[in-house]
Amino acid sequence: MDSSDHLLDLIESRPDIYGLLRASFEFDVERKGCGVGLRLASGAPLEPIAGDFTGGAYFLCPEEGGRRAVVFASSEGEGGLIADDLADALEIIVGLQWRDCLSFSGAGDPEVMLASAQQLEGYLTRDNPEVAEERARVAAALSLRVLPAPDLVTRLHKAAARTDYVVATDDGDVYGPLFGEYPEPRHGGWR
Template sequence: MAPSDHLLELIQSKPDIRGLLRASFDFDIARKESGNGLRLSSGAQLEPIAGDFTGGSYFLCAEDGGRRAVVFADSEGSGGLIAHDLSSALEKIVGLGWRDCLGFSGGGDLEVMQASAQHVERYLARDNPEIAKQRTRVTAALSLRNFPVPDLVIRLHAAVSRTEPDYVVTTDDGGVYDPLFGKYAEPRLGGWR
């Protein structure tokens, strides 16, 4: 059994962890219906494994050297590589407000991403005082590694930077998804408060 299959089965077998992933980390393995007609620029098919509340989808790519990379595609037409295996993807998903970190990355500037990550962490702790405990619970249950936020940002930046040329998300009709790096450095209405 591939490591990604084992990890997905482990999530499925633990309803409390599955619920935390869905409610606190927006990774819902019951939402696999999205992503029809998407593939990689290489022509490789994508296997949907989870979705989020906004219509985004997580996909496993074809196996490469025993590992299956993870690609994310949102409902707004952005997509790309987030990790070279499911464990690494989940470490970022659980340990970091990764979507906002990318969304406010100044076009992929690592320093801007680090600053955004610190703001996002402050908001997460304010909005969900249990987030640290929930992260610990999920990482322990799934045997994931804990990394400090700055290290997760570096790992996320490195993965997304390797989207081209092999992990660009395309549509059956020839459309190409935008990169996951957002162009803004902070929210446009009022900045980080």
């Protein structure tokens, strides 16, 4: 059993952790049906492991160097690498509002991503004052690290910028990158 399988088994065996991952961090292991018919552009298969509330899907890639990278594919046609293994991916998923951080990245500028992450964290803590405690509970249960936003943004940027994990459909249509072009929401900016 590799470390990804161990983490997934641990999540499924802990209803409290599964519930937090699903409700607070949009990582739902029961939504494995999202993203059917996707693979890497190289032809390598993808193993669905979870989905989010919007129809996006998380996948494990084939093992390489003892690790299984994690890619995400949105229902809007963006996809790519988010981490080199599931533990790293979960640290990002739990530690950041990572999808919005990428969406408001100014086409992949790490400084814009960090500014977005800080703005998004303010909104999240206002809407969910218990998020720090929830992060700590998930991290402790899954032996993950709780890292500061700058470290997570750096790791996420490095992963999403890689071009060797392009998501494609079985028909050969290629997904766009995870980076969005805008530095902040278009209508009203960060408020």
